[in-house]
Amino acid sequence: MIDFWLAAGLLLLVALSFLLIPVLRSRRAQLEEDRTALNVALYQERVAELQVQQQEGVLDAAQMDAGRAEAARELLADTEGVAAPRVTRLGKVAPLLAAILVPVLGLGLYLHFGASDKVELTREFAQAPQSMEEMTRRLERAVAAQPDSAEALYFLGRTYMTQDRPADAAKVFERTVNLAGRQPELLGQWAQAQYFADGKKWSDKVQALTDEALKADPKEVTSLGLLGIAAFEGQRYQEAIDYWNRLLEQLPPDDQSRIALQGGITRASEKLVASGGKVAQAPAVKPAALLKVRVDLAADLKAKVQPGDSVFIFARATSGPPAPLAAKRLTVADLPATVELGDGDAMMPQLKLSNFPEVQLVARISRAGQPTAGEWIGRSQPLASSTTAPQELTIDSPDK
Incomplete structure (x- = not known):
């Protein structure tokens, strides 16, 4: 200063x-x-x-x-x-x-x-905090200086949870929801903080928050994890297994929390068996599709295109909706290029590669940057969405 x-x-x-x-x-x-x-x-x-x-x-x-x-x-x-x-x-x-x-x-x-407090906060946040307590003080001051900042409130609530201050976190998440709207993730965070603030006692309020979050987003991870914890504490082990299996499906393969989650599922299974019950077989999870394709330009077309022309590479179902199931965008200057098309590239959650047995690969050049119409195109033969072998695709025909 x-x-x-x-x-x-x-x-x-x-x-x-x-x-x-x-x-x-x-x-x-x-x-x-x-x-x-x-x-x-x-x-x-x-x-x-x-x-x-x-x-x-x-x-x-x-x-x-x-x-x-x-x-x-x-x-x-x-x-x-x-x-x-x-x-x-x-x-x-x-x-x-x-x-x-x-x-x-x-x-x-x-x-x-004036805004001397905000100027000082900006200078402080430019430097790494030396401890979690210092970070908490900074966030508290940021919230005091900007009480209408939902982002500052959200991070303060998460910090309170890491410091085992669920009651404070619940109040902060409630303010965040009032400012940012009833988003599923915020509702899940609020429900989790409220549950621990109440001494791990399930309440109608927590139930309503998790129900609302999962109604808006059935894959909301905090609510799924919380419902699994509540079911386990209530000795409803099959419910806990089901919730945690649903959560497990949403986590990336390299997520470290998968180990702890799998351990919880194992303990719930053991307790269910020990109490005379039987673990219900979880429905088989369809493996995620992932297609690898190398895209190149025909030699006789290289003089007819420009480096900045857009190249759209996508997969679409041979029998199904015409909308692309997965897509990537490059430029002519990037060719030849190898790309991967998978469930993570889905244009809509319900239209994934793994949901359709047969697809076709398409690459289109569009000078106007339009994915639905262009000057040149290349198409592959129909292939199974579960194909793992690398594919070759050449752009060689006029787009009609």
Whole structure:
């Protein structure tokens, strides 16, 4: 903040100069007026002496006029260049009082309406925190400075959860939902914080929050995990297994939490068997499809295209909706290129490669950047969506 206050101080000095310079100028004008008055008094004294000498017969009329003219010339010479006296009604006290009040009022107004706290927070967040406590203090100050920031509230709530402060987190997540809307992820976070704040006791409030979250998004991970925990604590082991299996399907293969989640499923299964129950077989999960394709341009077309032309590579069902199941976008300059098309590239959640047994690969060049129409195209023969062997696709035909 030092550089900020130095800049503010410099601007304050500039402002004060507009007040103090007129005061200094008035003092200089006063000195000039005093000197002019002294010169006039000397002139009048010289004229009086000449009149006395004339009366005593020392000077005749001609000499009297010459002496008077000489005194007048000296007076004019001494007062030449002196500006006319200025009339001011401010006096000396008002400008000096204003010079004192300007910085005081300026500082007070800035501290009340300004953003010094936000400037300081910006500088702090530019540096890595030394501890979780320091990060928490920064987030708390950020929320105080920007109470309408849903993002700051969300991160503060997550931080409270890592510090085992679920009651504080629940209040923060409730504020976040009120600001950002009833998004599934926020509802799940609020429900989880409320559950732990209530001492791991399931309540109608928590049930309503998880129901609303999963209704909007059946794959909302926090709600699935929380329902699994609540079912396990309530000795409803099959429900816990089902919820956790659904959560397991949403996690990436390399997610570290899969190990802990699988361990929870195993413990729930053991307890279910020990209580005389039988673990229901989970429905088989269809493996995710992933097609690898190398796209190139026919030799006779290389002179007819431009490096910046768009290249759309997609897979579509041979029997099904015409919309692409997965798509990637490149430019002619990128060719030849190898891309992967899989369930993660789905244009819509319900239209995945793995949901259709047979697909066709298409690559289209469009100078206008339109994926549905272009100048040149290449198509593959129909192939199974479960194909793992790399495919070759050449753009070689006019797009009709």
